[in-house]
Amino acid sequence: MKTIKYLDPDIELMDRKQLEALQLHRLKAQLRRCYRTSEFYKAKFNEAGVKPDDIRSLADMIHFPFVTKAELRDEQLAFPPFGRHTVAPPEKWAELHPSSGTTGAPVNNLWSYRDVKNISLWTARTMWTFGVRPGDIIQNAFSYGLWVAGMSTHYAARELGCFVIPIGAAMTERQIDYLVNPGPTVLLCTPSYALHIAERLKQRGISPDDIPLRIGCFGGEGGAEVPATREKIEQGLGIEAFDYYGLAEIGPTVASECPAKAGIHWVEDHLLIEVIHQETKKPCDQGEIGVLVITHLTKEATPMIRYWTNDLATLDKRKCKCGRTHARSVGGILGRADDMIIYKGAKFYPVQVEKVVRSFCELSDEFCIELTTDPELHVDRCTVVVECLKEQDIPRMNPLLKNGLKEECQVTPEIKFVPFNTLERTTFKAKRIVDKRQKRT
Numbered sequence: 001m002k003t004i005k006y007l008d009p010d011i012e013l014m015d016r017k018q019l020e021a022l023q024l025h026r027l028k029a030q031l032r033r034c035y036r037t038s039e040f041y042k043a044k045f046n047e048a049g050v051k052p053d054d055i056r057s058l059a060d061m062i063h064f065p066f067v068t069k070a071e072l073r074d075e076q077l078a079f080p081p082f083g084r085h086t087v088a089p090p091e092k093w094a095e096l097h098p099s100s101g102t103t104g105a106p107v108n109n110l111w112s113y114r115d116v117k118n119i120s121l122w123t124a125r126t127m128w129t130f131g132v133r134p135g136d137i138i139q140n141a142f143s144y145g146l147w148v149a150g151m152s153t154h155y156a157a158r159e160l161g162c163f164v165i166p167i168g169a170a171m172t173e174r175q176i177d178y179l180v181n182p183g184p185t186v187l188l189c190t191p192s193y194a195l196h197i198a199e200r201l202k203q204r205g206i207s208p209d210d211i212p213l214r215i216g217c218f219g220g221e222g223g224a225e226v227p228a229t230r231e232k233i234e235q236g237l238g239i240e241a242f243d244y245y246g247l248a249e250i251g252p253t254v255a256s257e258c259p260a261k262a263g264i265h266w267v268e269d270h271l272l273i274e275v276i277h278q279e280t281k282k283p284c285d286q287g288e289i290g291v292l293v294i295t296h297l298t299k300e301a302t303p304m305i306r307y308w309t310n311d312l313a314t315l316d317k318r319k320c321k322c323g324r325t326h327a328r329s330v331g332g333i334l335g336r337a338d339d340m341i342i343y344k345g346a347k348f349y350p351v352q353v354e355k356v357v358r359s360f361c362e363l364s365d366e367f368c369i370e371l372t373t374d375p376e377l378h379v380d381r382c383t384v385v386v387e388c389l390k391e392q393d394i395p396r397m398n399p400l401l402k403n404g405l406k407e408e409c410q411v412t413p414e415i416k417f418v419p420f421n422t423l424e425r426t427t428f429k430a431k432r433i434v435d436k437r438q439k440r441t
């Protein structure tokens with residue numbers, strides 16, 4: 001069992017033509033179902049002048065309208081509590097998983113019993129992809145409860161026959177205790193929390209060589225595919241680190257890295273993935289960065305048709321070195337469309353700052369980007385705040401960091417050094433942008 005490379009080879013190695021035929025078949029059924037049973041989708045399709053039967057190929061999806069988070073929020077306010085895009089009847093509902101609410105009122109998403117089953121199976125497949133096997137001990141430090149990934153990985157671990165420590169994203173000292181005894185072989189959490197755990201492990205004088213941890217998969221935020229971050233996590237915990245992706249509206253753990261580490265593989269038998277140009281709204285070419293737009297092919301309770309995720313990525317449909325045919329986003333999630341910082345005419349994302357900051361061993365893993373308004377000149381100021389481990393290194397680090405940022409971001413933000421442990425450590429998702437700019441009216 002441990003040497004089997006693929007959990008579901010019929011699906012994972014499926015010829016692309018066959019895979020796309022399966023997607024088209026499922027898409028047609030999903031569109032018909034939404035049009036027939038959802039006033040929300042019926043109105044949207046009618047307004048755009050499209051009908052489910054217009055779909056002849058996957059490329060025809062370009063004519064269908066996007067669904068945005070703001071739209072779902074309005075829909076749920078007008079038709080509380082779940083909106084008219086909730087297609088399955090109440091007797092089929094199994095779980096409620098709202099979005100985290102970091103960008104406004106949470107959006108409620110439902111999983112039906114069939115959705116739970118599908119999510120458990122595809123998550124088991126993605127976990128197998130990065131190396132989890134029956135008998136592994138999994139320390140699940142993803143947040144449990146309302147957040148999606150804690151539950152999905154828990155259910156999947158059961159499918160795979162693993163022993164789970166359902167600790168959730170809390171109790172850092174206890175996390176360290178468990179890493180020693182019973183000694184899990186797999187760790188799941190956000191990349192920020194992995195770095196925090198590694199930092200505490202070192203402070204407690206425990207060497208990564210003294211714990212049996214073998215692999216880790218990190219999601220909830222980008223970072224695991226940023227080379228400097230991956231290296232810090234791998235060295236700090238003595239593991240091989242993989243990237244994981246999901247989101248509340250679409251579902252958890254829908255893309256994971258394989259041993260080839262050539263991007264995150266999508267579960268394309270359940271999702272139709274498009275990468276759309278932010279301004280033209282046309283499909284991006286292979287390798288071009290755009291917004292991920294995702295359609296549920298099998299979701300029963302709250303299906304999303306062309307959900308505009310705001311997450312930036314690329315898409316590569318070529319067969320991977322690992323043999324899998326499911327498309328990959330190389331480099332994982334490259335940023336949030338709404339996290340873009342425009343400063344002195346240059347556009348950049350927090351992930352680029354992360355790449356530079358974490359390439360210096362003189363700095364801690366934490367950083368934040370402060371946006372303020374100059375009180376006299378009334379212009380925007382952008383300051384990257386970092387922790388220097390030794391105060392005497394600051395004069396040397398200042399020009400090095402400035403040059404690194406200029407090269408990566410095409411602009412030089414101001415730099416502020418603060419003592420080690422000043423910036424907040426998180427057990428969940430790190431908040432990298434602090435916006436204190438005066439609102440212009």
Ligand SMILES: [Zn+2]
Binds near residue numbers: 258262265321322323
């Ligand atoms: Zn692969």
